[in-house]
Amino acid sequence: xxxxxxxxxxxxxxxxxxxxxxxxxxxxQYDTAKLGMWVFIATEILMFGGLFVAYALMKAREPNVFIAxxxxxxxxxxxxxxxxxxxxxxxxxxxxxxxxxxxxxETSAWLVTTILCACVFxxxxxxxxSHKIEEGLLPGRYFGHPFFDMSAAPAFHExxxxxxxxxFGLYFIMTGLHGLHxxxxxxxxxxVLLRNIRGEFSAxxxxxVDLGALYWHLVDLVWIYLFPLLYLIG
Amino acid sequence: xxxxxxxxxxxxxxxxxxxxxxxxxxxxHKRIGLMYLVFVLAAFLAGGIFAxxxxxxxxxxxxxxxxxxxxxxxxxxxxxxxxFLFIIPSIPASxxxxxLPIQLGAKDVAFPKLNLLSFYVYLCGATLxxxxxxxxxxDTGWTFxxxxxLQDPEAATKVLYMTCGxxxxxxxxxxxxxxFLVSIHKLRAPGLTWTxxxxxxxxxYATSIMQVLAxxxxxxxxxxxxxxxxxxxxxxxxxxxxxxxxxxxxxxxYSHPAVYIMIVPGMAVVSELFATFSRRVIFGYFAVAMSSxxxxxxxxxxxxxxMFTSGMSEFANMLFSAxxxxxxxxxxxxxxxxxxTLYKGSISFAPPMLYALAFLFLFTIGGLTGLFLGTLNxxxxxxxxxxxxxxxxxxxxxxxxxxxxxxLLYWWPKMTGKMYHFGGATVGAWLTFIGFNVTFLTQFVLxxxxxxxxxxxxxPEFESLHRVSTIGSYILASGLFTTAAVLIHSLAKGRAAGxxxxxxxxxxxxxxxxxxxxxxxxxxxxxxxPYDYHLASDEELVEDLYAPSAAE
Numbered sequence: 071x072x073x074x075x076x077x078x079x080x081x082x083x084x085x086x087x088x089x090x091x092x093x094x095x096x097x098x099q100y101d102t103a104k105l106g107m108w109v110f111i112a113t114e115i116l117m118f119g120g121l122f123v124a125y126a127l128m129k130a131r132e133p134n135v136f137i138a139x140x141x142x143x144x145x146x147x148x149x150x151x152x153x154x155x156x157x158x159x160x161x162x163x164x165x166x167x168x169x170x171x172x173x174x175x176e177t178s179a180w181l182v183t184t185i186l187c188a189c190v191f192x193x194x195x196x197x198x199x200s201h202k203i204e205e206g207l208l209p210g211r212y213f214g215h216p217f218f219d220m221s222a223a224p225a226f227h228e229x230x231x232x233x234x235x236x237x238f239g240l241y242f243i244m245t246g247l248h249g250l251h252x253x254x255x256x257x258x259x260x261x262v263l264l265r266n267i268r269g270e271f272s273a274x275x276x277x278x279v280d281l282g283a284l285y286w287h288l289v290d291l292v293w294i295y296l297f298p299l300l301y302l303i304g
Numbered sequence: 305x306x307x308x309x310x311x312x313x314x315x316x317x318x319x320x321x322x323x324x325x326x327x328x329x330x331x332x333h334k335r336i337g338l339m340y341l342v343f344v345l346a347a348f349l350a351g352g353i354f355a356x357x358x359x360x361x362x363x364x365x366x367x368x369x370x371x372x373x374x375x376x377x378x379x380x381x382x383x384x385x386x387x388f389l390f391i392i393p394s395i396p397a398s399x400x401x402x403x404l405p406i407q408l409g410a411k412d413v414a415f416p417k418l419n420l421l422s423f424y425v426y427l428c429g430a431t432l433x434x435x436x437x438x439x440x441x442x443d444t445g446w447t448f449x450x451x452x453x454l455q456d457p458e459a460a461t462k463v464l465y466m467t468c469g470x471x472x473x474x475x476x477x478x479x480x481x482x483x484f485l486v487s488i489h490k491l492r493a494p495g496l497t498w499t500x501x502x503x504x505x506x507x508x509y510a511t512s513i514m515q516v517l518a519x520x521x522x523x524x525x526x527x528x529x530x531x532x533x534x535x536x537x538x539x540x541x542x543x544x545x546x547x548x549x550x551x552x553x554x555x556x557x558y559s560h561p562a563v564y565i566m567i568v569p570g571m572a573v574v575s576e577l578f579a580t581f582s583r584r585v586i587f588g589y590f591a592v593a594m595s596s597x598x599x600x601x602x603x604x605x606x607x608x609x610x611m612f613t614s615g616m617s618e619f620a621n622m623l624f625s626a627x628x629x630x631x632x633x634x635x636x637x638x639x640x641x642x643x644x645t646l647y648k649g650s651i652s653f654a655p656p657m658l659y660a661l662a663f664l665f666l667f668t669i670g671g672l673t674g675l676f677l678g679t680l681n682x683x684x685x686x687x688x689x690x691x692x693x694x695x696x697x698x699x700x701x702x703x704x705x706x707x708x709x710x711x712l713l714y715w716w717p718k719m720t721g722k723m724y725h726f727g728g729a730t731v732g733a734w735l736t737f738i739g740f741n742v743t744f745l746t747q748f749v750l751x752x753x754x755x756x757x758x759x760x761x762x763x764p765e766f767e768s769l770h771r772v773s774t775i776g777s778y779i780l781a782s783g784l785f786t787t788a789a790v791l792i793h794s795l796a797k798g799r800a801a802g803x804x805x806x807x808x809x810x811x812x813x814x815x816x817x818x819x820x821x822x823x824x825x826x827x828x829x830x831x832x833x834p835y836d837y838h839l840a841s842d843e844e845l846v847e848d849l850y851a852p853s854a855a856e
């Protein structure tokens with residue numbers, strides 16, 4: 071909130087270059103950006119919330135389908151990814167901390183670590199996905215048909231309940247949408263890294279590092295719910 | 305922004321910078337608001353033409369101008385364009401974008417780049433939505449109910465285009481809401497406390513909350529619908545073990561708040577109009593402000609009253625019916641307080657005020673007929689009839705659109721610097737009001753006698769009322785075109801408007817007309833409420849309808 075004390079300082083040209091014209095003070099700009107990110111995170115949670123509701127309803131209706139389906143997910147890989155993402159959240163927080171202290175190189179190092187963790191996550195996800203595709207554990211009408219060959223269906227799919235395709239559909243939508251957020255998060259963090267290397271941040275101005283990390287924590291948080299709901303329901 | 309010098313910042317925003325790039329890449333909320341206004345009005349025109357085609361088809365019993373399938377496409381396009389391309393962005397993105405930062409005493413919205421992005425996202429969404437016409441046009445109604453929207457294999461592309469378009473439009477709406485929410489929290493001028501905020505801002509605040517919290521659910525719903533179409537997921541399609549009622553729940557979880565995303569801005573505008581043209585503080589200011597928030601809250605817990613005949617449990621029906629009645633409380637608070645504001649006010653009947661009074665009348669009818677539909681046993685009789693059509697047109701058109709035009713006429717001189725012809729605008733207002741009532745009062749009667757909605761033909765005994773309704777729609781259109789002509793004429797021939805044409809004490813009238821690039825030459829310091837006419841000096845209340853330089 072702008073306090074009356076800021077009132078006299080309306081001439082933008084006396085401010086540091088990073089304060090945009092329509093803000094009175096650097097702290098007002100920082101608070102504004104942070105609130106904006108929190109509101110954006112609220113929209114993200116509501117969006118994933120829709121998927122969680124669909125998941126909950128379908129699971130309540132067909133518990134057997136979900137339990138039978140989840141045996142085909144790779145728990146070890148899921149657990150590995152959980153550890154990787156949790157660790158990356160820590161490194162993201164450390165990046166913010168070192169940025170607040172004005173340690174530019176340290177910030178870069180933590181940001182690089184975070185981005186590498188994201189890469190590891192995606193590589194593991196790639197192996198999981200390709201496995202599913204090879205086995206024909208695909209959404210909806212593509213279920214049971216490896217490499218989209220609609221004529222050949224491996225026998226073990228017959229052991230699964232008839233609606234298992236719906237479980238794998240939800241699996242792909244939920245993890246896919248989350249994966250998309252990982253990719254976007256990598257983009258944001260890379261952009262933050264680039265600006266950090268250029269020397270745009272200081273102990274006074276580190277807004278983008280802070281917001282990038284905040285977004286990354288959301289990506290992490292969503293996965294923390296996805297992992298047990300999809301992999302650990304047996 | 306730092307490249308713009310002080311002199312430019314303090315010149316008229318319309319002429320401060322030149323060239324098409326200065327518009328296409330502008331970060332100025334006023335220019336973005338104007339660009340939004342142009343496209344929103346274009347969508348209104350398109351949606352209106354579809355409405356006239358629908359009404360013309362219904363003029364006579366039997367086939368008239370189009371076939372049944374074409375008729376289904378026409379009413380779908382009318383609904384989808386009016387809801388997603390016109391009404392939802394209308395007041396917030398055009399008038400709100402222009403006025404909200406000025407009323408805050410701010411130089412811009414919190415995130416000017418996001419604001420521009422929101423505009424281009426809107427254009428992309430609009431293009432995608434309209435591309436569905438090129439692929440044969442959707443005939444599902446604007447609700448895309450499953451399983452119908454999933455059945456026809458030939459309809460796949462067009463349904464996908466339109467759902468993707470609406471999905472993208474949702475992002476534009478979210479960005480506007482996010483921007484406003486943060487601006488209201490963080491960019492208020494010194495001294496502008498929460499209880500000194502204009503009620504327009506309070507309305508925008510409530511609207512933004514709903515936009516930010518409800519629209520993401522629509523996004524995920526449409527995404528699931530797209531996946532259902534492409535992959536045959538089995539969530540919504542009963543043939544695959546899915547649940548079509550689940551789609552309806554998801555859809556209305558967004559679309560009921562969306563109804564309030566549409567009406568609350570209309571209420572926000574007329575609150576300003578009643579104060580200015582009665583020259584009185586709004587009666588029960590705080591109650592009116594809180595009732596906007598109350599509507600935002602209730603908007604999230606009444607969605608299933610659209611589904612009383614869908615086959616929900618008895619208990620759910622009763623619960624949602626009971627909750628729906630609560631909506632009458634904040635609505636009643638507003639209507640009561642506006643009426644009380646008029647009492648002993650110094651009322652002037654300038655054209656914007658005519659729209660405010662029309663709003664009061666029409667919204668009251670729309671709101672009260674809503675109670676018929678919230679009541680379980682009457683809803684069973686009235687569901688999917690013209691009674692429902694008339695009810696929501698009284699709220700959406702009689703409320704929001706009338707509020708939008710009132711606000712447009714109110715802020716027009718500030719936005720364009722031109723004053724329009726009062727006589728013409730008054731004629732337009734009366735034609736609109738009369739035409740609207742002739743069109744839709746008859747539909748209440750039609751509906752209660754059993755005329756179902758969305759049908760392109762009807763039994764012979766409904767013909768006379770349908771004909772009256774169609775003639776009413778022509779009168780309504782003539783009123784709207786008259787108003788449009790008056791406004792366009794003012795751009796070409798209108799006299800330059802003064803700084804404060806209506807003698808209002810609100811903040812936006814204290815800056816130049818049209819405002820300077822950075823809104824105020826110096827950040828204003830607020831010491832009074834927005835409607836404190838009793839504290840105003842005589843010179844603040846002078847109505848300088850025309851700029852002093854005009855021939856006088």
